[in-house]
Each structure stands twice: as C-alpha cells, then as structure tokens.
Amino acid sequence: MRHFKKRRKQSLSSQINQSHEPLQKDGLKANLNENIQIIKEALGNSDDIIIREIRIGKERKLKAAIFYTEGLIDTPSIQNFILETLMLDLQKIDIDKMGSSGENPLHLLKDSVLTVGDIKDLSDYNTLFTFLLSGNVILLLDSFTLGFAIGMKGGKDRGVTEATVENSVRGPKEAFSESLRTNTALLRRKINDHNLWLETKKIGTVTKTAVSIAYIKGITNDKVVEEVRERLERIEIDSILETGYVEELIQDETYTPFPTIFHTERPDVTAANLLEGRVAIFVDGSPNALLVPSLFVQFFQTADDYYQRADIVTLLRFLRFFGFFIALLGPSLYIAITTFHQEMLPTPLLINLAAQREGVPFPAFIEALIMEITFEILREAGVRMPRTIGQAVSIVGTLVIGTAAVDAGIVSAAMVIVVAITAISSFVVSSFNLSISVRMVRFIFMGLAASFGLFGIIVGLIALVLHLCSLRSFGVPYMSPFAPFIATDQKDALFRFPHWGLFSRPRLISQKNVKREDTPSPKPEPRKQK
Incomplete structure (x- = not known):
C-alpha cells in the first residue's frame, strides 16, 4: 500500500481552530445565564437555535434550559418527553433536599425521570455545539457544570425512494437517502447479523460531517478495515459535503482516469459487497455509499446479475x-x-x-x-x-x-x-x-x-x-482475478455461475472466511413426483 503525502492544513481550517480554541478548552459554567449568553454569542444569535428556559422541581426553584436547532428536531417529542416530564412530573420532588442529602439531581433526571433512550453527558462547549448542531436537544441546569445531549433527531428528509441511477428490472427498488441513519437502517434490514459493525466519526473542522464505515466482522480483512480507518483519520479539510470528497482523499492512485473506488445508491448492492468482504463508507447528507476495495470487473456487474438466471x-x-x-x-x-x-x-x-x-x-x-x-x-x-x-x-x-x-x-x-x-x-x-x-x-x-x-x-x-x-x-x-489470475474467482468475473456454484468469496478481498459454505453446494436435483 502506498504511503500518503502529508497534506498541509488549509489556512481557513487553522483560523477556525484558533478562533474556537479558547472555547473548546472551557468547561460548562455553573451559572445557567452565563452558559446561555456564551452559546448565543458563539452562534451569532441565530434564529434557528431555540432556547427555552423553564423552572423545575417543587415550588419551581431550579432553573433549567433546553436548546435545539429548529428543523433538525422532532418537535412533538420535545413536548411529550422533555417539557412535560420536567415541568409536570417533577412538581412533587424537592431537588434542594436531594442535593443536601447527597443524591445527585442529575442522576435522578437521567436514570429515573427522562423517558428517552439516547442521553449523553456534556461537560464542555465543543461537545455541546457538536450535538446541538447535529440534531440533539441540550439540557442544562443551573448550578451544575454537567449537561445532557438528548437524541431526538427528526425534521424532514427525502425519505426512501426508488433508485434513479442504478435501475433494476428485477429486485428491490429502494435506494439510499441523504439521512445517515436511514441508510444504515436499510443496510441492517438486509444483513440481520450481530457481526455487522458500524463505526462513525466526525470529519471536517467546519461541517463536522458524520462519516460511518460498515463491515462484517469475521469476513472483512482486518488490514483493510484498519487501512480505511487510517486514511479517514488523515483527512484534514474544513468540509465534507458528499462522498466524492472522501473518495478523492482516500483513493490509492490519483493519476489515473479509472475509478478505484466503487459507489452505489442501492442497499442490496452494498449488502452483497459487504458479504464478499468489502468495507462500505457512508457520509451523512449523501445518498451514495463507497465500497472498497474495488476491482475493474466490479464496474461491469449490476444488481440484476444476481436476480436472473x-x-x-x-x-x-x-x-x-x-x-x-x-x-x-x-x-x-x-x-x-x-x-x-x-x-x-x-x-x-x-x-x-x-x-x-x-x-x-x-x-x-x-x-x-x-x-x-x-x-x-x-x-x-x-x-x-x-x-x-x-x-x-x-x-x-x-x-x-x-x-x-x-x-x-x-x-x-x-x-x-x-x-x-x-x-x-x-x-x-x-x-x-x-x-x-x-x-x-x-x-x-x-x-x-x-x-x-x-x-x-x-x-x-x-x-x-x-x-x-x-x-x-x-x-x-485492480485487475484481479485476471491479473493475477485466480481460477476460483473466475466463477463471477466474465461468467456468472449459478448460485449453488458461488461457494467462495473473492480470495484477495476477504482472505479470511473465504468459504461461503463448508463444502461446495451440489446442484439441486428436482424432486421426482410419485
């Protein structure tokens, strides 16, 4: 594998990191009003950032505030699972007595009050802004330097529609959308196995785009997975808006007109390639998935090839x-x-x-x-x-x-x-x-x-x-299984053997768990009628 040249940080990224550096190092303040003021100033008093100040507990003594980005949140869920819970269900609880008795009110809210599954702790502004601007609800309490990020992502998206580029005569019609979680859910529908692992990280100093890699543990070569991780870690850029950004930054050979990374908009194609030992890369906001490693012969194969004789x-x-x-x-x-x-x-x-x-x-x-x-x-x-x-x-x-x-x-x-x-x-x-x-x-x-x-x-x-x-x-x-010539992989190159003959995965891609079955399946014999 070739070594990547170290890419120079762009001046814009450096300026952004320098301007945010003091804020990123600071932890949350104990004073709620001070936290609200810092958040407003950092976001430029943006109109789409909603701040709702409330009072909770017995006699409404404790001040609290929730923050969310309008359009990225399921608004009815905030009313039903956060505001109603905090303002009505906590009326009979004296939070001051709990604090004096040694019981942490934050633990009470997290473990016994909030009826939401996805809750994460916050302790600094950098983490707070990342969750806030990616579609989470932020809950802060007065006199506490710890807050919560509550997962309530919603808003409108395109939804699951029919594939527009990779048309299929026979087979599933659904295609990926611009929502990362919708895409991973479509993939989970195809592969219902606990060995399907997903890893997500943020890339882009400005956009902080969620980029996920998906692979099947035990089938995918661990060296390929590690190489994908390393190449994604080396990306230093201010924005990732589509899979094309990632493709150009992680591909092996840049001085060639031929694509060395395959991309698809179909969940069934992605699932089939994962089962062969490849790694899929998803980018939030893109309806395409990148598949690596990619071979020349792969660009001549379609989803219909496996749904027909x-x-x-x-x-x-x-x-x-x-x-x-x-x-x-x-x-x-x-x-x-x-x-x-x-x-x-x-x-x-x-x-x-x-x-x-x-x-x-x-x-x-x-x-x-x-x-x-x-x-x-x-x-x-x-x-x-x-x-x-x-x-x-x-x-x-x-x-x-x-x-x-x-x-x-x-x-x-x-x-x-x-x-x-x-x-x-x-x-x-x-x-x-x-x-x-x-x-x-x-x-x-x-x-x-x-x-x-x-x-x-x-x-x-x-x-x-x-x-x-x-x-x-x-x-x-790139030219395998033709060069080097691999006889066992010719069954799905120029020719396509019947499914009972596709008993092994591509040898140079998986290199582990190569056999799809313990023994090659014999040709099924039709049952004779008596």
Whole structure:
C-alpha cells in the first residue's frame, strides 16, 4: 500500500481552530445565564437555535434550559418527553433536599425521570455545539457544570425512494437517502447479523460531517478495515459535503482516469459487497455509499446479475465488455482503417466510403473530433438542463446537427454512424464513472490511430493494460482475478455461475472466511413426483 503525502492544513481550517480554541478548552459554567449568553454569542444569535428556559422541581426553584436547532428536531417529542416530564412530573420532588442529602439531581433526571433512550453527558462547549448542531436537544441546569445531549433527531428528509441511477428490472427498488441513519437502517434490514459493525466519526473542522464505515466482522480483512480507518483519520479539510470528497482523499492512485473506488445508491448492492468482504463508507447528507476495495470487473456487474438466471447474466456481461471495447476503440479503428489500412475493407464498401468523403474537407481524425466534441456538449447540456426538456433537447439536437452536418459536407454519413454507435455503447457500461473514463481515453486512441494507424492502437492497448495492472485499490490488485489470475474467482468475473456454484468469496478481498459454505453446494436435483 502506498504511503500518503502529508497534506498541509488549509489556512481557513487553522483560523477556525484558533478562533474556537479558547472555547473548546472551557468547561460548562455553573451559572445557567452565563452558559446561555456564551452559546448565543458563539452562534451569532441565530434564529434557528431555540432556547427555552423553564423552572423545575417543587415550588419551581431550579432553573433549567433546553436548546435545539429548529428543523433538525422532532418537535412533538420535545413536548411529550422533555417539557412535560420536567415541568409536570417533577412538581412533587424537592431537588434542594436531594442535593443536601447527597443524591445527585442529575442522576435522578437521567436514570429515573427522562423517558428517552439516547442521553449523553456534556461537560464542555465543543461537545455541546457538536450535538446541538447535529440534531440533539441540550439540557442544562443551573448550578451544575454537567449537561445532557438528548437524541431526538427528526425534521424532514427525502425519505426512501426508488433508485434513479442504478435501475433494476428485477429486485428491490429502494435506494439510499441523504439521512445517515436511514441508510444504515436499510443496510441492517438486509444483513440481520450481530457481526455487522458500524463505526462513525466526525470529519471536517467546519461541517463536522458524520462519516460511518460498515463491515462484517469475521469476513472483512482486518488490514483493510484498519487501512480505511487510517486514511479517514488523515483527512484534514474544513468540509465534507458528499462522498466524492472522501473518495478523492482516500483513493490509492490519483493519476489515473479509472475509478478505484466503487459507489452505489442501492442497499442490496452494498449488502452483497459487504458479504464478499468489502468495507462500505457512508457520509451523512449523501445518498451514495463507497465500497472498497474495488476491482475493474466490479464496474461491469449490476444488481440484476444476481436476480436472473446465470446463462442470461453471462450473455449480458459479454455484451457489456463488447460495448466497452466499441466505446473505447470505435472511432479510432475507423480512423486507422480509412486512413492507413484501406486494403482491409471490401472494395464495394471502400468505394462507397470514398464517395461519401468526396466533398468532406477534413481528414477522418478531424471529422471524428468534431462529432465527438459535439456529442459530448449535447450530452452535458442534456444532463444540466431541466429534466422535462433535457432529454428532448439532446435527442433533437443530435438528430438535427448530425443530419445538417452531413448535408453541409462537413462530415460523412459513415462517421455519424460510427460516433452514434460509440455513444450508445458507452451507455452499456453499467458504471457511470467507468463510462466517463472511457470517454476520456477514447480521444487518446483517436490521436494514436491518426498518427500511427493500427500499430498506434496496439501500442496504446498495451500501455492501457500495463497501466490497469499497476493500479491497486486498498492494496488489492485492480485487475484481479485476471491479473493475477485466480481460477476460483473466475466463477463471477466474465461468467456468472449459478448460485449453488458461488461457494467462495473473492480470495484477495476477504482472505479470511473465504468459504461461503463448508463444502461446495451440489446442484439441486428436482424432486421426482410419485
């Protein structure tokens, strides 16, 4: 595993740490009014921070205050489980006598009064602000330097909806949402085992975003889990707003167009990868999960591959790999053959192509470059435009521009066909990240084909294979199980064996508890009717 370079702290992060340093070191004050004033000033008297001062106990002698962030809290629960409990149920209790008798009133509230499950102690302002701004209710009492953070997270979120990017013909339709706890709950539904462990930490000096890692103890390699922890610990940044931040900061190789970390929006895909020995990384506020280690072949697999028959899935995987090579080499092969190797074409086809290119003023490379750039612009415009008109604009724009370019003699009709087939083939690749990588590398192969013909394409393929074989994802070779070749893992690479034949986990990923079953399952025999 490669060593990370030490990242220099950003000046903004340093300034924030310096400005907050005196406050972070201070413990809570015994005077409630002083605590309220400090909290108000630190938060700039923000309107969404609600402060409710109350009196509790017999004869309303003890002053208390609750703090919460409006919109992040389940407001009815505050009324039912905190305010009602403190203001009504404590009327008959003389807190002063309890304090003089040696019994701590705070222990009474925590152990016998508050009917809430998630309660944590607070002793300093840094912890207080972290809980307050992440959706907890803060309870402080006068004359005490200890407070409580009460878990009552609520508010509105998008909820569990259907997957929008990774569509599935058969299988679950649910997808992750922007709520971290909703996502972990969806994962728990899939894996009902006590060995599914979750670890959460805060990353970002300003945002303090909750980042969780999930793995199955006893299946996941402990070295991979420890490496994930170390890489997350090394992140020094002021904000984490999406999984893309974490992905870019923890990936193995940064000088490659190919993704070395897999991301998904589906709980079933996440659960299946955890059962193979991978680690999932969740970021609060993101509807995606990162999965490490990731392999090249993993980007050609979909959730439907395990919900349909093995022979159908094998055929579809071959189609994906075939589409990958067309998307990568389609325009470059056309450029090389029409420019340097015309003898490879049948004579009638060669005459037809020559007739089409008779009025075209540009060489084949410039033709392909114009059409590819035009299509990339249309594709990006279709993504960024409003959903109701984006698809129509991209389709109509492609048809109109392609037809007009042929009629104007700028490009040939054959080139439009080649570019269209290449664009369609790029959508066959199941992973959007890998599809972007193919689109980038395609231009390099077009330049090699225009300069050296098929020889340039072959040299480019050799360099591409060497580059892919040099990549690693959290210490695991990126091209396994092809390089290094692992015979037992070929059952779920190009081919997909039936489920009764998938008796072991990927060897280089799990390295412990490799067997899914004690012995390979025999093919089930149909029961004969008497």
